[in-house]
Amino acid sequence: MATASTGLPEHHVAHHFDSADQEFDSAKTGMWLFLASEIMMFGALFVGALVFLTLHPAAFREGSHHLDWRMGAINTFFLLTSGLTMGLAVIAAQAGQQAKVRLNIIISLFLASGFLVVKSMEYAVKIHHGTLPGRLWHGEGFHDPFAHIFFGLYFVMTGLHALHVLIGMSLMIFALIRSRKVQFTRSYFTPVEMVALYWALVDLVWVFLFPLLYLIG
Amino acid sequence: MSNHEYPGHAIPKSTIVGSYFALLFLAAVMIGLSRLDVDRFGIDWMDLHAFKSVLIMSVALVMGIIVSMFLMGLRYESKLLNLTIFLSNFVFLLIFVLFTWTDTSFRGEVDPSFNQKINFTSPIKVEEESATPEKAPAPAAPQAAPAAEAAPAK
Numbered sequence: 001m002a003t004a005s006t007g008l009p010e011h012h013v014a015h016h017f018d019s020a021d022q023e024f025d026s027a028k029t030g031m032w033l034f035l036a037s038e039i040m041m042f043g044a045l046f047v048g049a050l051v052f053l054t055l056h057p058a059a060f061r062e063g064s065h066h067l068d069w070r071m072g073a074i075n076t077f078f079l080l081t082s083g084l085t086m087g088l089a090v091i092a093a094q095a096g097q098q099a100k101v102r103l104n105i106i107i108s109l110f111l112a113s114g115f116l117v118v119k120s121m122e123y124a125v126k127i128h129h130g131t132l133p134g135r136l137w138h139g140e141g142f143h144d145p146f147a148h149i150f151f152g153l154y155f156v157m158t159g160l161h162a163l164h165v166l167i168g169m170s171l172m173i174f175a176l177i178r179s180r181k182v183q184f185t186r187s188y189f190t191p192v193e194m195v196a197l198y199w200a201l202v203d204l205v206w207v208f209l210f211p212l213l214y215l216i217g
Numbered sequence: 218m219s220n221h222e223y224p225g226h227a228i229p230k231s232t233i234v235g236s237y238f239a240l241l242f243l244a245a246v247m248i249g250l251s252r253l254d255v256d257r258f259g260i261d262w263m264d265l266h267a268f269k270s271v272l273i274m275s276v277a278l279v280m281g282i283i284v285s286m287f288l289m290g291l292r293y294e295s296k297l298l299n300l301t302i303f304l305s306n307f308v309f310l311l312i313f314v315l316f317t318w319t320d321t322s323f324r325g326e327v328d329p330s331f332n333q334k335i336n337f338t339s340p341i342k343v344e345e346e347s348a349t350p351e352k353a354p355a356p357a358a359p360q361a362a363p364a365a366e367a368a369p370a371k
Contacts, residue, residue, distance in 0.1 A: 081237070144341070
């Protein structure tokens with residue numbers, strides 16, 4: 001294999017596993033369980049938004065009009081493209097191409113930080129307008145007495161998502177460090193695959209968050 | 218080289234790249250739909266705004282399916298355990314969404330007092346215009362209005 005070219009040690013299957021296949025599968029099952037719990041957590045917030053949208057559609061529309069869909073569109077592009085590069089990183093890891101794995105993860109990292117930069121620009125505007133959640137609210141010029149609830153949802157949902165972007169970026173850095181210590185091969189690419197799965201979840205949540213908050217109403 | 222020797226499944230590059238462009242296209246469709254001025258069509262026998270919202274969320278659902286099927290590799294998942302985790306998660310989410318939504322959206326149809334917002338204080342000072350945002354005539358209004366005035370005193 002490509003071990004000789006990189007000089008990195010190959011991964012050895014842990015002694016409590018029969019094979020690389022079994023080791024990978026148990027990691028993946030654990031990851032699926034974790035992702036399922038993540039989906040349920042975001043699901044609760046989506047239910048909250050859906051209930052609010054049904055009860056107070058006018059307030060939802062008023063809040064939604066204060067968001068800039070262009071910012072959301074740029075962020076959607078960043079996230080989808082980083083999803084692509086993470087997918088390509090997994091393919092490169094399976095092919096044992098270390099340099100390509102690193103390149104793809106680094107591109108993903110840049111795109112993810114781009115996402116956070118745009119997000120913080122959006123937050124700065126919201127903070128300036130005083131449309132903060134709960135007691136911090138001092139926004140003016142709103143017509144619907146329920147409009148502030150939209151921004152409560154907006155901050156909690158996008159805030160939790162941004163936290164996931166941050167965690168995802170730390171995981172990418174972990175995968176980068178890992179790629180310096182061990183050779184990824186067709187039998188061992190678990191770290192890259194799991195980080196890519198986590199990143200796909202970040203994508204998945206955004207795919208619903210973006211239209212719900214920015215485009216509807 | 219049978220696939221059983223190796224863990225996981227090698228997803229072809231063309232699939233990843235293809236689903237990426239499909240996602241970009243669908244995102245553009247979604248944005249295009251949201252920019253569409255439905256009032257221009259002059260159709261009044263149905264709520265085009267609501268229809269547009271449903272349409273946009275349906276496109277989002279298709280995008281979500283593409284992400285989970287191809288980027289997350291659910292399409293290639295062969296382990297029954299993993300599929301069970303995913304499907305049961307989806308079913309529970311559906312129960313969660315549907316039961317909560319049907320409960321909250323039809324409250325007050327039998328007993329209108331359910332609609333009263335008890336001790337609801339809005340931080341928003343509604344001073345402009347008529348201050349009747351669609352639902353104000355409901356029993357909520359007499360409760361909410363004095364409470365809203367009491368709020369700044371605190």
